[in-house]
Amino acid sequence: MISRRLSLLAPLFVAILMAGPGQALERGIVVASTTSTQDSGLFDHLLPIFTARTGIEVRVVARGTGQAIKLAQNGDADVLFVHDTASEEKFVAEGYGVRRFPVMYNDFIIVGPKADPAQIAGLKDSVAALQSIAAAKAPFASRGDDSGTHKAEQRLWNAAGIDAKAASGTWYRETGSGMGQTLNLAVGMGAYALSDRATWLAFKNKGDFAILAEGDRRLFNQYGVILVNPERFAHVKAADGQAFVDWLISPEGQRAIDDFNVEGQQVFFGNYKSDPS
Amino acid sequence: MHDIAAAFATSFGLILTLDQGLVEIVLRSLQVSLLAVGAAAIVGLPLGAAVALLRFPGRRAVAILLSSLMGLPPVVVGLIVYLLLSRAGPLGVLGLLFTPSAMVAAQFVLVTPIVAALARQVVEDLWAEYEEQLRSLGAGPRRAIATLLWDGRFSLMTALLAGFGRASAEVGAVMIVGGNIDHVTRVMTTAIALETSKGDLALALGLGLILIALSLLVNGAAFVVRDLARSGA
Amino acid sequence: MTIAPASILPLRLDGVCYDAGGKRLVDGVSLAFAAGPRTLILGPNGAGKSLLLRLAHGLLAPTAGLVLWQGPDARNAGRHQAMVFQRPVMLRRSAAANIDYALRLRGVPRDSRRPRVEEALERAGLERFAGTPARALSIGEQQRLALARAWATLPQVLFLDEPTASLDPAATWAVEGIIDAIHRAGTKIVMTTHDLAQARRLADDIVFLNHGRVVEQGTAERFFASPRTPEAAAFIAGTLRW
Numbered sequence: 001m002i003s004r005r006l007s008l009l010a011p012l013f014v015a016i017l018m019a020g021p022g023q024a025l026e027r028g029i030v031v032a033s034t035t036s037t038q039d040s041g042l043f044d045h046l047l048p049i050f051t052a053r054t055g056i057e058v059r060v061v062a063r064g065t066g067q068a069i070k071l072a073q074n075g076d077a078d079v080l081f082v083h084d085t086a087s088e089e090k091f092v093a094e095g096y097g098v099r100r101f102p103v104m105y106n107d108f109i110i111v112g113p114k115a116d117p118a119q120i121a122g123l124k125d126s127v128a129a130l131q132s133i134a135a136a137k138a139p140f141a142s143r144g145d146d147s148g149t150h151k152a153e154q155r156l157w158n159a160a161g162i163d164a165k166a167a168s169g170t171w172y173r174e175t176g177s178g179m180g181q182t183l184n185l186a187v188g189m190g191a192y193a194l195s196d197r198a199t200w201l202a203f204k205n206k207g208d209f210a211i212l213a214e215g216d217r218r219l220f221n222q223y224g225v226i227l228v229n230p231e232r233f234a235h236v237k238a239a240d241g242q243a244f245v246d247w248l249i250s251p252e253g254q255r256a257i258d259d260f261n262v263e264g265q266q267v268f269f270g271n272y273k274s275d276p277s
Numbered sequence: 278m279h280d281i282a283a284a285f286a287t288s289f290g291l292i293l294t295l296d297q298g299l300v301e302i303v304l305r306s307l308q309v310s311l312l313a314v315g316a317a318a319i320v321g322l323p324l325g326a327a328v329a330l331l332r333f334p335g336r337r338a339v340a341i342l343l344s345s346l347m348g349l350p351p352v353v354v355g356l357i358v359y360l361l362l363s364r365a366g367p368l369g370v371l372g373l374l375f376t377p378s379a380m381v382a383a384q385f386v387l388v389t390p391i392v393a394a395l396a397r398q399v400v401e402d403l404w405a406e407y408e409e410q411l412r413s414l415g416a417g418p419r420r421a422i423a424t425l426l427w428d429g430r431f432s433l434m435t436a437l438l439a440g441f442g443r444a445s446a447e448v449g450a451v452m453i454v455g456g457n458i459d460h461v462t463r464v465m466t467t468a469i470a471l472e473t474s475k476g477d478l479a480l481a482l483g484l485g486l487i488l489i490a491l492s493l494l495v496n497g498a499a500f501v502v503r504d505l506a507r508s509g510a
Numbered sequence: 511m512t513i514a515p516a517s518i519l520p521l522r523l524d525g526v527c528y529d530a531g532g533k534r535l536v537d538g539v540s541l542a543f544a545a546g547p548r549t550l551i552l553g554p555n556g557a558g559k560s561l562l563l564r565l566a567h568g569l570l571a572p573t574a575g576l577v578l579w580q581g582p583d584a585r586n587a588g589r590h591q592a593m594v595f596q597r598p599v600m601l602r603r604s605a606a607a608n609i610d611y612a613l614r615l616r617g618v619p620r621d622s623r624r625p626r627v628e629e630a631l632e633r634a635g636l637e638r639f640a641g642t643p644a645r646a647l648s649i650g651e652q653q654r655l656a657l658a659r660a661w662a663t664l665p666q667v668l669f670l671d672e673p674t675a676s677l678d679p680a681a682t683w684a685v686e687g688i689i690d691a692i693h694r695a696g697t698k699i700v701m702t703t704h705d706l707a708q709a710r711r712l713a714d715d716i717v718f719l720n721h722g723r724v725v726e727q728g729t730a731e732r733f734f735a736s737p738r739t740p741e742a743a744a745f746i747a748g749t750l751r752w
Contacts, residue, residue: 059456062456073365074363076363180474410595410599
């Protein structure tokens with residue numbers, strides 16, 4: 001009687017097992033990257049091209065830059081693809097990474113409600129824009145998650161001579177989440193926010209928000225890609241990981257990055273060996 | 278309001294066209310959560326029954342612990358499992374991080390206390406009724422546990438469904454140990470989180486509606502199986 | 511027929527006491543149960559009848575005193591006795607599976623279980639309910655099934671704790687019939703009741719219990735004809751106060 005009942009369930013289990021994804025494919029690498037590259041859809045564009053060319057499957061784990069670096073430091077990724085040059089150079093210097101390749105850039109923008117209570121619309125000077133926001137005590141949504149975007153924002157506040165952190169909980173609001181989540185919150189609260197352009201353009205819940213400040217050199221955002229050091233972590237798939245890095249900086253990879261667009265706009269610019277800073 | 282209407286339209290569209298991506302994610306969600314609940318049943322049911330039946334020092338403490346662990350925060354479980362499975366952690370050599378197996382492990386940790394605590398209650402109530410008769414018939418503890426689990430099967434199914442509900446609905450743990458990798462570890466809840474962070478609230482809610490429908494389907498199927506079994510017993 | 515196994519009887523209780531909640535509920539009971547006659551333990555509610563039965567069957571351990579099986583096969587006493595409770599406890603499976611379960615616990619091989627299950631159901635008049643979930647049966651049918659389950663294990667001693675207390679007259683009659691048949695097949699019956707009429711119908715020997723003590727014991731005939739103690743006389747007359 002019991003076995004008859006189990007036999008009723010058997011087809012279900014078989015169906016579930018057959019539906020399962022292939023476990024750890026041998027030719028697969030894990031790339032620790034940022035929410036901006038995932039939320040903007042860049043990887044959805046790049047990876048099929050790379051996989052078709054090499055047969056290497058790429059698994060992206062998207063976190064803030066700070067968390068992504070931690071993952072790689074624990075040996076849980078083969079390649080690190082983030083955007084905070086100082087942290088990346090430290091990562092390599094401490095022996096976690098083999099070598100850093102500057103691979104592409106995009107830029108940050110300041111978005112906010114069209115009503116613009118701090119009157120920053122059209123400002124090119126991002127530091128002046130932040131100063132107006134602080135002076136008006138207009139709400140500002142910060143990532144607050146140690147990501148590359150968060151670090152860039154902190155550098156701007158420093159340049160503006162404002163201790164925004166001291167106002168945390170009042171007009172300065174740290175969300176502690178990814179770019180998209182922070183934009184959701186900003187739109188909900190009518191708060192200004194610093195975002196990378198790619199995520200903003202791909203973002204679908206813009207409400208009455210618009211780009212208010214852009215074009216400052218200080219809003220330049222460089223991405224780097226690094227193979228995690230196989231001498232430190234023996235399990236790192238060095239050959240396949242390096243193949244991914246090499247492809248990204250190859251003419252074909254750079255072209256693929258340039259070809260990616262959101263709403264008709266190019267958002268990432270391949271700049272290997274043409275570092276403009 | 279517009280988003281909610283769009284969400285319904287989106288979810289119906291996805292279901293009607295049997296969207297390939299959606300089917301894959303739904304099946305993976307089912308696979309991960311059912312495997313986790315299956316494993317939790319194998320461990321949790323006998324564990325709960327043993328705590329109900331056996332008299333050993335610290336039994337009450339174990340019962341209280343099991344009940345409290347029912348409320349384990351998924352994020353904390355995710356972190357613990359991450360630290361265990363990380364290459365830098367004790368089980369790193371297994372290379373399980375960012376695979377469906379890691380997600381099964383995390384959900385197993387999350388669900389086992391629920392199954393065990395509810396099983397303990399069911400079996401304890403049943404034992405109060407059965408104890409003298411089973412001892413009179415000469416049943417030892419192992420036989421008694423097996424008998425009570427079988428006789429309590431319909432109530433215990435509710436415990437398993439509670440576990441399944443918890444497993445399939447949580448996002449914190451699978452996000453951390455699975456990584457929400459497309460075609461590998463993306464499940465319903467992490468896909469919903471991703472679409473939310475992309476600001477595509479209609480698609481996110483549409484997926485949410487499908488997740489709810491899925492839960493209805495699983496529970497409905499369980500009740501049908503139960504009624505069939507009942508009328509046949 | 512197989513050769514009847516060596517007997518586990520007689521059973522001797524020697525100064526058996528049982529305390530609970532700081533009260534002595536069974537107080538210094540010394541009794542002997544020999545094979546053959548049906549022994550009914552009679553007494554008012556709260557006299558300690560059920561406790562005494564559980565002590566004898568081994569479900570409870572005495573606070574003081576000894577429960578001794580003294581027959582040649584005493585070391586197998588556990589597998590040669592059975593008990594039926596006031597409220598039948600049926601497993602959530604079919605009537606036949608309930609009996610099969612008891613036989614499996616006694617180590618009866620699969621091949622010989624089936625005929626024994628059928629025979630037991632037949633003797634209790636339940637053969638048409640073989641596949642019915644046991645808990646879907648009426649309470650009277652469930653008690654007959656409990657008797658059939660006990661009988662199927664071929665016990666040398668069958669303890670019955672107020673087996674008809676929850677039943678209507680017709681069901682009581684049927685249950686008493688089965689008890690009688692079990693007795694005639696050679697099983698020692700030890701049964702509690704507070705029902706005088708039932709005791710008159712079924713008893714060969716009487717143990718009269720009050721406040722946890724054995725007040726009187728002897729043959730039923732003698733007990734009912736000329737009780738030796740005022741308590742027993744009052745109980746028979748229906749005027750006992752407790």
